Amino acid sequence: MYAIVESGGKQYKAEPGAVLKLEKLAGEPGDEILLDQVLLVADGEQVQVGRPVLEDKVVRGRIVEQARHKKVVIFKYKRRKDYHKKQGHRQYYTAVRIEGIEDRAAQS
Structure with missing residues (x-):
């Protein structure tokens, strides 16, 4: 099972147990985070596609670290x-471990 989520203007493939490096999000390591911009959910042969998002799905994750990527060198000549x-530039990121893809009704 996997989902395509949008965060920070970029799209990511989220699978339970995977660690994603998302654009910087507010929170401390250990905090739980909900990604509600779910564009697609695939479970074997069954695929749900949102138009543009799936309102009834949410991806649950936990923040692993807040850090910066490697330096990117810009050289003009x-x-x-x-x-x-x-x-040089180092972009901030938030590493999130995906815990599961759930129905929004299970959140309430």
Whole structure:
């Protein structure tokens, strides 16, 4: 069983037990998090597709860590013009361990 969820403008494949590196979310390690922008749920041969989201499904996860990715180097250069510029960037992320894909009715 897996689900396609949207978080931070990006789409991720969420399977129970998997660890996803999502764009930074509020919370501390150990906090529970609910991802409610579920676009698709597949369970064997049965596939549910949202238009645009599935209102009755939610993905439950737990924050593992808050950290930063490896550095990305941006190097700009113009030949023969004595111009070069070097920049670096490290994006923040939240690592989330997926615990399950559930019906929203089970949340209440």
